Amino acid sequence: MNKADRTRIIIASAVASAIFTGFSARLVHIHISKHEEYSRLAAEKHTVRQVIHAKRGMILDRNGEILAANLPVRTVFADASHIKNPQDLADLADLAASRLELDAKELAEKFATGKKYIVLKRQVPEQVTMDLFEEMRNRKLRGLYSEKDSIRTYPNATMLGHIIGFLNHERKGIQGIERVFDAELAGTGGYRYIERDRTGREIVPYRGLEVEPEHGRDVRLTIDMHLQAILEEELDATYKELSPETVTAILVDPKTGGILAMGCRPAFDPNNPGGAEPEQMKNRAIIDMVEPGSTFKIVVAAAALNEGKVDEKSSIFCENGRFAYGGRTLRDHHGYGHMTVHDILVKSSNIGSAKMALMMGADKYYEYVRRFGFGERLGIELPGEIPGLVHPPSRWDKLTITRMPMGHAVAVTPLQIAMSMAVIANGGKLMAPRVVESLEAKDERGTTTKTPVVLRDVVPEKTARFVGNALAAVTQPGGTATYARVNGFSVAGKTGTAQKVSPKGGYAAGKYVVSFAGFMPVEDPRFVCLVIVDDAKVPSNLNYGGLVAAPIFSRICEKAARYLDLTPTLPAIPLMDSSLAKNNNSTLKQD
Amino acid sequence: MNMPAIEAPCRHNPVQIGKILRMFLCLAPLLAGGLSFVYLKNQQFALGEQIRQTERAIRETRAENEVLLARVTSLTSRRALQERVATGFISVVPVSGDKIARLTPPAQDTDTTALRTAFNGASLQ
Structure with missing residues (x-):
């Protein structure tokens, strides 16, 4: 070289x-x-943060019956950038149109736009989606994908709808338990970082950080659906037969404050809340204010006994039916002379009740009204509970002290009436009403059980027992509510009849809110039941708590006692005709 | 006439087996390493695909379960059963005495002498 x-x-x-x-x-x-920079750019291009949705918890009754469940569905969408071939586009449009019941021409136009995210249909049943993708795999088509979604279903429809509530389109609780326990039911979603290949499939070995979702907890209610069904059956029958404006009923365990059943009419189906009127959606047990009528007399009787203003043997003069006070005359339905506290409750004397309040004085009486839970929210785990309206003595006029003991000049919720009766049934203790028994999860969070809470000792047990025994006589012959009796059991209770307050002021003529609140068995109360019927379409001379509400109470309690397997303690009583069918004015007693 | 013999130049390259073997021995681990890497990477992707398929199958099974649970809940709900009773699809028929096989004798109430044939323990709380 x-x-x-x-x-x-x-x-x-x-x-x-x-x-x-x-x-x-x-x-x-x-x-x-440049490793870091290019790695980040590559990751941004290929890595996707995939959300793992948490499963919403179920709502159960106290025996585990499912009241709200989830139905999995899918949202089907298209990535038109993955559909290149015109023949594939046409085939895919035809296939999607046939499976999803859409218009093929419209779909083809959407695919032709080349957009990366085109929602085709929401809430597609899981099976339809599976079949669609199976067919796509077989025909080697691509471009359609789906996202997980679910529908909340309420299998019992209107039953218990006011308590369970419903969700909005964003799956947020709007009413009832769904709203109050939204955070617990919804849980917390998880996520994972993934990379996809050019066909859109995940490359599993390149899976990044992953956080597991925390599924929502199940909410177990104190409601017993057997009792709820009994109660709602009676509500439906009453609503159909008497055509009242509203009808409300509550069953509560006086010892724990647990609501066993609660319902009202009109009602709505939480599966289709959009189809309901606002009036149907109101849970009237906690957001309606009514004048309680004579059921309120238990407050003044218990208070006067507890304050020593009267005792079991005291005799009060009932002015023979007409008592002039403050420039107006207070009347009893019948003229009574001297009566004991027991008799005042049994006969439902307005004058006797007013005199007991006068003996106590406005301040003391007001204190007891508040101690019984009126004028305050009792704290039930449902949204919208109102405190009612109980003015302090400084805002009373001269007549208020004689009107309030008979359940006028005061506005209370049905729940407050039921809980005040529960005070008597529970030896003088006011329990916090509750509708939730526990929150349950299958993971390490476990079960959180809510324990009963005593709000306060309202009156001593001795006083409560005395009032309870007097109320037991109300349902016996001579009392105002013989139709409230239940075969084989001792029943205590009090009727209530109040004229409806007119929106224009004063009272509406011929319109009444009638009620019956009671408990059974008297010896060991297992439940308190309240029935309120607002403006039943019956003749005025029959529109009394003892004639309209008491028979409903009786039917509910009889079925409930049978279900709870209570042991009868009294001999059977002869069957009585229906109060309204009988139309016998001689049975009318004062409410 | 005798031509003088011309000696052709030696143009062949002898195959040096020894050197090749040495080179191969040196590169063998590198080759094995490379092949193993490719093999393992393939395995990793194959397993990843299997994981993806399995996860999809689990997801579909869970979804099917939830659909079935929702259907069972709906069909056994109080409302559905009441509708069926109302339409006469199912009905409650009293059981005659001779059809009842008692597993346990009726219990006597402790407070009274009443014989209890059923005891709804779940409701007594």
Whole structure:
């Protein structure tokens, strides 16, 4: 090799070396110096944060019956950038149109836009989606995908709808338990970082950070669906037969404050809340205010006894039915002379009740009204509970102290009436009403059981027992609510009849809110039941708590006692005709 | 006339087996390493695909379960059963005494002498 050849080789080698060195330097620069930057850019392009939805918890009754469940569905969408071939586009449009019941031409137009996210249909049943994708796999088509979604279903429809509530389109609780326990039911969603290949499939080995979802907890209610069904059957029958404006009923365990059943009419189906009127959606047990009528007399009787203003043997003169006070005359339905506290409750004397309040004085009486839970929210786990309206003595006029003991000049919720009766049934203790028994999860969070809470000792047990025994006589012959009797059991209770307050002021003529609140068995009360019927379409001379609400109470309690397998303690009583069918004015007693 | 013999230059390259073997031995681990890497990477992707398929199957099974649970809940709900009773599809028929096989004799109430044929323990809380 001569010198010239050698020189050429050296130059060529040097040039090649220089080129490869340049490439190498560039590779080193890209792979090492710019590693972080390019890795981030690559990750941004390929990595996706995939949300893992938490499963919403169920709502159960106390025996585990499912009241709210989830139905999995899918949202089907298209990534039109994955549909290149015109033939595939047409085939896919035809397939999707046939499976999803859409218009093929419209779909083809949407696919032709080339957009990456086109929602085709929401709430598609899981099976339909599976079949669609199976068919796509078989025909080697691509471009359609689906996202997980679910529908909340309420299998019992209107039954318990006011308590369970419903969700909005964003799956947020709007009413009832769904709203109050939304956070617990919804849980917390998880996520994972994934990478996809060019066909959109996940590359599993490149899976990144993953956080498991925390599924929602199940909410177990104190409601017993057997008792709820009994109660709602009676509500439906009453609503159909008497055509009232509203009818409300509550069953509560006086010892724990647990609501066993609660319902009202009109009602709505939480599966289709959009189809309901606002009036149907109101849970009247906690958001309606009514004048309680004579059921309120238990407050003044218990208070006067507890304050020592009267005792079991005290005799109060009832002015023979006409008591002039504050420039107005207070009347009893019948003229009574001297009566004991027991008789005042049994005969439901307005004058006797007013006189007991006068003996106590406004301040003391007001204190007891508040101690019984009126004028405050009792704290039930349902949204919208109102405190009612109990004015302080400073805002009373001269007549208020004689009107409030008979349940006028005061506005209370049905729940407050039921809980005040529960005070008597529970030995003088006011329990916090509750509708939730426990929150349950299958993971380490376990079960959180809510324990009964005593709000306060309202009256001593002796006083409560005395009032309870007097209320037991209310359902006996001579009392105002013989139709409230339950065969084989001793029943205590109090009727209530109040004229409806007119929106224009004063009272609406011929319109009454009638009620019956009671408990059974008297010896060991297992439940308190309240029935309120607002403006039943019956003749005015029959529109009394003892004639309208008491028979409903009786039917509910009889069925409930049978279900709870309570042991009868009294001999059977002869069957009585229906109060309204009988239409016998001689049975009318004062409420 | 005798031509002088011209000796052809030696143009063949002898195959140096020893050197090749040495080179191969040196590169073998590198080759094995490379092949193993490719093999393992393939395995990893195959397993990843299997995981993806299995996860999809689990997801579909769970979804099917939830659909079935929702259907069972709906069909056995109080409302559905009441509708069926109302339409006469199912009905409650009293059981005659001779059809009842008692597993346990009726219990006597402790407080009274009443014989209890059923005891709904779940409701007594």
